[in-house]
Amino acid sequence: MDEMRGWRTNRQIRMGYSGDMYDLPALKWTQSSFIQPQMMMEDRYFYDPDSGKYTVDRYLDDTEKRYGGIDSVLIWHTYTNIGIDDRNQYDLIRDMPGGIPAVKQMVSDFHRRGVKVFFPVMVWDQGTRDEEKPNWTATAEMMKEIGADGVNGDTMDGIPKAFSDAALKINHPLALEPEAFPGHDEMLAWNTMSWGYWTYPYAPDVSRSKWLEPRAMVNVSARWSHSKTEYLQAAFFNGVGFESWENVWGIWNGITPRDGEAIRRMATMERGLAPFLVSKDWQPYYTTESRGLFASYWPLNSEAVWTLVNRSDYVMQGELLRVKSAPAGSKFFDVYHGVELTPRMDGQDALLSFTVEPNGYGAILQVPGALSAAQQTLLTKMRSITQKPLESYSAEWNFIPQTLVEIPTTKATSQALEGMTKIPAATYRFRVNGIEIEGRDDVGVDFQYPWEPSPRRYHDHIVNIDTFWMDTNLVTNEQFKKFIDATHYKPKDAKNFLRDWKGDTYPVSWADKPVTWVSLEDARAYAKWAGKRLPHEWEWQYAAQGTDDRKYPWGNTWSAEAVPVVDKGRRLTSPDAVGAHPKGASSFGIQDLVGNVWQWTDEYEDDHTRAAVLRGGSYYQPGGSIWYFPQAYRNDEHGKFLLMAPSEDRSGAVGFRCATDAQ
Structure with a gap:
C-alpha cells in the first residue's frame, strides 16, 4: 500500500493536480451517481408516439422494479441514425418530439424523480451541418437550454478542458464523462466521471482514476455481455458504479433477474x-481470512466500511474478516444482511463471522457507538431485500422477439394503375444482411423475419411471391401535392413535414424529384389514399434483383452512370429527378432503386424498439467519420433505421414508392 500511495503522490505532482472541480457544489452529486443506463431516445418505454408524450415515469418505474432504479441517465439521440441526412447532433435534439420546450420538460421530469440527465457529444460529427461555433460552446449552450446535467464524450478517452470552461463561462457547470479514461491523467481534474472498460481477473483490478482521485465516479460498462457478475464485482470492490445499458443501438441486451x-x-x-466510498484513505486488498474473498477498506473519521466480493462459486461463511487493533467499544454490522455482528476478540483484533453468497457481495460497517438514523434505515432496507439468496433468481438470458408490422393488402387488380409495372410471381431466394456498424452477428442484431426464430444480421429464405404491381418511379413532389390538395392531410406531429416545401408547395423545378421529409406514417397515408400500399422488403428486393442474384439492379458491376453523383457536403442539396438515370433500371424496368433516396418498406417492433427497413441508399454521404448511417447500395443489403416520432424520423434523404396487389 505504501508503494501505491507513493505512486499516487508522484503522479499528482507530475499532473499538477487540483481537485477543485470535485469541491464544486454543483457537481457533488457525481460522487454518488452509481447507476446510469445509456438509453436510446427511441426506447418505447421513454416516449409514446400515440399520445405524443414522454413517459419518464414509466421508464423509471421499470428500472426500479427490475433493478432498483437509477441515479442518472444518458439519453442517446444520435448514432445510429445520424448521417441519414445533414442534421447535426444539436439539430437532432431540436427535432426530438415537441422540440426544445418538450425536451426541457422531459429533463425536469427526470429531475423530479431525483435523476440527473446526460446527453452525448460527438466530436467526430464534422460532416453534417456546421453549427458555426466550437463543439464545446454549442454543447454547453444546448445543455443549459434544456437543463441537462452532463455530457458523455463518445469515443473519447478524456473530454478536453474547453468543454468544462465553456460550461462554467455560462454558469452551467457540466459533469464530463468520457467513454473511456484516462487517456491522460491530467484530464481527471475536470472529468469527474467516466465509463470503465476493464479487464476482470480473479483478483479485481484497482481503477486508475479512482485511485488517483477517490471522488471520481466510474460507471463500469458491459454493453454486450449477457452476464454482469464480473463487472458488478469489479465496480463494488472499487466503490464505483455500473452502466446499466440494455438498449444497445436498438438491440435489447436485457439484464437478467439475478443481475x-x-x-x-x-x-x-x-x-x-456513499460518504465512505470517497475516502482519501481507501485501502484496496484489505486482508481477509478466506481465499477468493476480496475487500476494500474505507475509513472515515471514527467509522469505517469494508466492501467485499466473493470471487468463488461457493458460499463463504465463518470468520472472514479480521479488524486489526479495533478501537474499544466498536460495533460491527453486516450491512448486506442488515444485522449486527458479535466479534470474537483475539487480543486487540476483532474477528467477524458472516456469510457471503457464491459470486456475491458483502459490506461491513464499523461505528464507535450507536448507528445514525440513515445507517439504521439502510440496514433495515438491506435486511428486507436480502431475504432470498441471489442464486434463487434466474441467471438465464433471453433475447426479445420482434414482430412485423402488418401491411394491409390492397384491392387486387388485373390492370396496372398509372405509372406502375407488373412484377411476376416467383419462388425467390431472399438473401439480405444488415449493415449495422456494431453487434457482429449476435442474436438480436438487425431484424427477425416472420419465418425466423430470432433477430439476426444474415437472412436467407425461399419466399413465394405473388404477382404484384410496383411504382416504376419514386413518388414525386407533384404526386404528393395532389394527395395534400385532395385530402388536406395534416400530420399530428408536423415538425419537419415537407421541410423543403415553401408554404403549401414544392420549390420550382422540384415537381419530378422524389418527395422527402415524409415519415413512415405520411407515406402510408399517401399510399392508402392512392389505393396502394408500401412494398414488403422482399418484394422491393425481388423487383430490384430479379431471379439471377445480381448485386445491383442493373447488373453485377457498379456503374456511376446508373446513380446520382454522391454529395459529400455538409448541407443537403436535392435528389435527382425520377428516371434521370435509366441505366440504373432493374430487369423489370423499375427506376431509381439505388442511390437517389432511401425508401420506406417494412417496420418491425419489439417491446423496446421500433425500426424500419430502409432500402436503396441515397445520394448523401457526410464525410469524416465511420459512425454515420452507412449506405446500402447492394441488392443484398438493407439499413435499420430506428423510429421514435415523425418529427425525428423524417429525413431529406428518405422517400418511398408504392405497390399494389395483383389478381
Whole structure:
C-alpha cells in the first residue's frame, strides 16, 4: 500500500493536480451517481408516439422494479441514425418530439424523480451541418437550454478542458464523462466521471482514476455481455458504479433477474455508504481470512466500511474478516444482511463471522457507538431485500422477439394503375444482411423475419411471391401535392413535414424529384389514399434483383452512370429527378432503386424498439467519420433505421414508392 500511495503522490505532482472541480457544489452529486443506463431516445418505454408524450415515469418505474432504479441517465439521440441526412447532433435534439420546450420538460421530469440527465457529444460529427461555433460552446449552450446535467464524450478517452470552461463561462457547470479514461491523467481534474472498460481477473483490478482521485465516479460498462457478475464485482470492490445499458443501438441486451437483483443490492449499499466510498484513505486488498474473498477498506473519521466480493462459486461463511487493533467499544454490522455482528476478540483484533453468497457481495460497517438514523434505515432496507439468496433468481438470458408490422393488402387488380409495372410471381431466394456498424452477428442484431426464430444480421429464405404491381418511379413532389390538395392531410406531429416545401408547395423545378421529409406514417397515408400500399422488403428486393442474384439492379458491376453523383457536403442539396438515370433500371424496368433516396418498406417492433427497413441508399454521404448511417447500395443489403416520432424520423434523404396487389 505504501508503494501505491507513493505512486499516487508522484503522479499528482507530475499532473499538477487540483481537485477543485470535485469541491464544486454543483457537481457533488457525481460522487454518488452509481447507476446510469445509456438509453436510446427511441426506447418505447421513454416516449409514446400515440399520445405524443414522454413517459419518464414509466421508464423509471421499470428500472426500479427490475433493478432498483437509477441515479442518472444518458439519453442517446444520435448514432445510429445520424448521417441519414445533414442534421447535426444539436439539430437532432431540436427535432426530438415537441422540440426544445418538450425536451426541457422531459429533463425536469427526470429531475423530479431525483435523476440527473446526460446527453452525448460527438466530436467526430464534422460532416453534417456546421453549427458555426466550437463543439464545446454549442454543447454547453444546448445543455443549459434544456437543463441537462452532463455530457458523455463518445469515443473519447478524456473530454478536453474547453468543454468544462465553456460550461462554467455560462454558469452551467457540466459533469464530463468520457467513454473511456484516462487517456491522460491530467484530464481527471475536470472529468469527474467516466465509463470503465476493464479487464476482470480473479483478483479485481484497482481503477486508475479512482485511485488517483477517490471522488471520481466510474460507471463500469458491459454493453454486450449477457452476464454482469464480473463487472458488478469489479465496480463494488472499487466503490464505483455500473452502466446499466440494455438498449444497445436498438438491440435489447436485457439484464437478467439475478443481475438485476445484484444491482439493486449493490447500489442500495453504495448509496447508503456513499460518504465512505470517497475516502482519501481507501485501502484496496484489505486482508481477509478466506481465499477468493476480496475487500476494500474505507475509513472515515471514527467509522469505517469494508466492501467485499466473493470471487468463488461457493458460499463463504465463518470468520472472514479480521479488524486489526479495533478501537474499544466498536460495533460491527453486516450491512448486506442488515444485522449486527458479535466479534470474537483475539487480543486487540476483532474477528467477524458472516456469510457471503457464491459470486456475491458483502459490506461491513464499523461505528464507535450507536448507528445514525440513515445507517439504521439502510440496514433495515438491506435486511428486507436480502431475504432470498441471489442464486434463487434466474441467471438465464433471453433475447426479445420482434414482430412485423402488418401491411394491409390492397384491392387486387388485373390492370396496372398509372405509372406502375407488373412484377411476376416467383419462388425467390431472399438473401439480405444488415449493415449495422456494431453487434457482429449476435442474436438480436438487425431484424427477425416472420419465418425466423430470432433477430439476426444474415437472412436467407425461399419466399413465394405473388404477382404484384410496383411504382416504376419514386413518388414525386407533384404526386404528393395532389394527395395534400385532395385530402388536406395534416400530420399530428408536423415538425419537419415537407421541410423543403415553401408554404403549401414544392420549390420550382422540384415537381419530378422524389418527395422527402415524409415519415413512415405520411407515406402510408399517401399510399392508402392512392389505393396502394408500401412494398414488403422482399418484394422491393425481388423487383430490384430479379431471379439471377445480381448485386445491383442493373447488373453485377457498379456503374456511376446508373446513380446520382454522391454529395459529400455538409448541407443537403436535392435528389435527382425520377428516371434521370435509366441505366440504373432493374430487369423489370423499375427506376431509381439505388442511390437517389432511401425508401420506406417494412417496420418491425419489439417491446423496446421500433425500426424500419430502409432500402436503396441515397445520394448523401457526410464525410469524416465511420459512425454515420452507412449506405446500402447492394441488392443484398438493407439499413435499420430506428423510429421514435415523425418529427425525428423524417429525413431529406428518405422517400418511398408504392405497390399494389395483383389478381
